[in-house]
Each structure stands twice: as structure tokens, then as C-alpha cells.
Amino acid sequence: MSAGTYRNPILYADYSDPDAIRVGADYYMVASSFTYLPGVPLLHSRDLVHWEIINYCVPALPFEKYDRPAHGSGTWAPSIRYHKGEFFVFIPLPDEGIFVARSKDPRGTFQLNRLCESRGWIDPCPFWDEDGKAYMVFAYARSRCGIKHRLALAEIDPECTGLRGEPRVIFDGTQLAPTSEGPKMYKRNGWYYILMPSGGVATGWQSALRAKDIQGPYEYKIVMHQGNTAVNGPHQGAWVDTPEGTDWFIHFQDVGELGRIVHLQPMCFQEDWPFIGCERNGDMIGEPVEEWELPVKEALVCRIADSDEFENGRPGLQWQWQANPKETYFAQKRGPKVLRLACLANGERENLLWYAPNVMTQIPQSAAFTAEVKLALAGDEDDGRTAAGDGDMAVLGMTGHHYAFGGLEREKDKVWLRLYEGFVTGKEFEGEAMEGLVFSKEWKEKSPLWLRMELSENKKFSFSASEDGENFCPVGPAFHLEKGTWTGAKLCLWACNRRNEPSGGWGEYDYIHISHKTER
Known part of the structure; x- marks a missing residue:
């Protein structure tokens, strides 16, 4: 990479359906998070290339359904706007309606309200016009309402608390742009623009609509496609400008097992049509660029944290749960500089990772990495539960439709190093899964385990173990990575009781250290 340039992707991480804005010299980006909570991560940058997580817009979802995993449901593609000193994030729940999270401080608490109850309305974006009226453009989810190729516009009240009238269809892409979704609305030089992805996630393209009246009629044009590049389906994103007046477009690329990674493209206007990427x-029609000049002259480097020392006994901002966060996920006995996860039962269902709400996950930040944890099993009788017992387990693993995890498990007054493999057959909501033991070896009682998990660029991951943190030996087979439901595979920590019985035990994690084999 040359001095003064950046390379795509800017984030090799599953921040799918990104939307971004500029406020002064600061850039803010949001992304989908589905069943993983807290939801809708909020990222910050000063140069559009280097990002950090600063908050989540949805601490928890106000429905009992999300106290359990709801794979494929939850918070879909959001949009973010800044209006009259306040941040507004429009968030679709495809089964419950359109919600709005708002805050005057991007690092503060966001308040959540439901704009409207609906099923199958997705990808909403607000727009405040010069005449004081406010609107929302949105798409439809075929999985919920049988429609996938129309965009609709609804007038809303300017405070974003409800609709003002019924929505009307402003674009039907049945022939031109099947699977029209992810609309983002803007205005420039008297033109209303809607930027939207078309044709599907894996093989689609980026389209633009424009009209002189917000109600239409809208003209249609393809403004970026894969062309001769390796960037399939350049898809769904945000037009952002700089204080100097240059224009940029953030979008994602679906890379399968690790989800939807983030690219940044130069953008300009040609005869009042946006042009994205580079003509080749x-x-x-623009094509994605591999390398380009930095949006600002001097890069302002920051990174998304992934390693964690658990300094205050709690996980960092990079972590999300597989359902609504609860204090019961932690052991009642806290300790500084150590994370204690309660070895919980799972109620009515088998205690499988796919079904468990208390799985702690994070998005991998590169295509190949090594994660190392130091973990132990512990417990006592002073926390109101029964003592630590048979079935208690603490693990490190990867989620997805084919997943695996390894760690320490207590059985018959002994401790074992074990690996399990899981296969998902029902991929929506709690779904259906099965797990099997693939490796078992007795471990010394009360001895910690240093466990490494290595993901290679060939999309396979494997485990190795150590008794001293220095000498590691491979354990078990290699596993092939698979994506989850609408997400990439995620790294995870989990403590549970495999016998699905109440326990006073916990998994104790001193740290997780992640090193990358590819450039971040």
C-alpha cells in the first residue's frame, strides 16, 4: 500500500448493512446485529477508514421473545441520521415493527420507541425536508410478507413517534431491480436521491433513484457493479461527504463464512447522477476500487478492540450476547481482572450452544487469527445456588451453522478437556441443532487450561491446549467454518451446565488474546 492511500476492505469484519453520517469532523456508522445484543453497534471514525466501537443503540429488546436466541430475527438493517442536535437511528424488527433509537450523546444512552407496528417492513431511512415535513422510505422482506422488489414512502411526524397516513409504493423493481432493499434517501441540487442495493446480497449491484418530487416519479440507474473485480455484489451502504466537499460511499461485500465486510469507495456526480468506484x-458503471487516496490527508488510526483483559470483571464493548443481556449470565461472586460466567442450565431445551441465550460472542476482525484464553472451572456454595457440579463447562469456540467449541467439563468428580461439534438443521429463531462429543481427555482437578483456537484462511479452525501457557499440543480434528443465520460465524465464550441442572459453578477467564495473521 502506498503512502497516503488505503486498501479495501477497510474492515474485514461482519458489520453488515452499514449506514454512516458525518457530524462536523466525526463519522458515525451503524450496522445490523439480528439476535445479538446489545444490538446495533455504533462505530466512530475521524477519517472514514479506521473505526472503533463506542456504543450500542439498543441495550436490549422489549419483547420476551428475545430473552431466547431468535436467529434471523431481531435488529435488521438500520439507518442513522443527525437532526436538530440529536442522533436518530431507525431500526427494523421484521416481526414487530419499526423502532427509533435516539440520543443527543452518541456515547450516552439511547431511548427506544416504536414508530409503527408492522410485519415485513425493513431497512427504514428517515428524511426531513426543507418544508418541515418528515418521511420514511423502506423496503419489504419476502420472508415475512412475500414482497422483495418494492420501495415505499410514508410521511411520519417530525419527532419520529408515528406515521401520518398510509405508505405508498414509489418504486417497483420487478423487472429492473429484483430484490430492491436497503434504501437511503438524500437531497442534492433539487434532486431527491435514493441509493439502494439491487439483485441480492451475493451477486447484486448498487442502484440509484432520483426525482424532482419526493413522491416521484423516480428515474433508475445502476451506479456500481462488480464488473471485472473480485468484489461480488457491492451492496447496501451510505453516501458520506467530508468537510472539504469530497464524496464517499461505504458498502459491504458478502464473503460467506465470515459475513459481510466493509468497503469504502470514492464517489462523484456526473450529470446529477452519483458515480461510485472507478470506471474500468x-x-x-463504477467498479469497486482496491486502493485509493485517503479521504483525509493524515490517517487517524484507531482499531476495533478484540483482545480483552477483563479488567473490571466484565466484557468489553466488542462482546454481544446471543439474546437479551442479563446479570444472571455472570457468577454472583465477582473478581477484578477475571471474567466469571455462570454455568447456567437452559430451562426447557437441551443445553446446546445454538439454543443458549448466555453465549458471549464477538465479530472476528480478520480472515485468519489465533485466539487464546486461560480458563478454569470454579464454584462454591455461597452464591445461593447449589455447589459446582457435574456438567459444568467453560468453553471457547466459533458459532455458525456448523460450529465447535472446546474447554473444561466436570463429570463424576473429574475434570475433562473436551471438544464438541454442532450442526444446525433449523436455522430460524431458536431452530434445531444437534451436538456431539469429538474429543475427551482427563485434566488435572483445579488446574487451569490454556486453550488456543486457530482460524486459517482456508476457513478451517482447530484447537490446541497447554498446561503451562507455553507448550501447546493439538487436540481434536479441524472444523470447517460456516456462517450463521444472516451473520458471519462469531468467536464465542460460554459457560453452561451440560446436564441442564442448576449449578453454583462458573467458568473463569483470565483473558482472551487475539493475534491476526492477515492485515487489519
């Missing part, structure tokens, strides 16, 4: 083959 004479068709006058």
Missing part, C-alpha cells in the same frame, strides 16, 4: 471497462 467502458460501460460507464
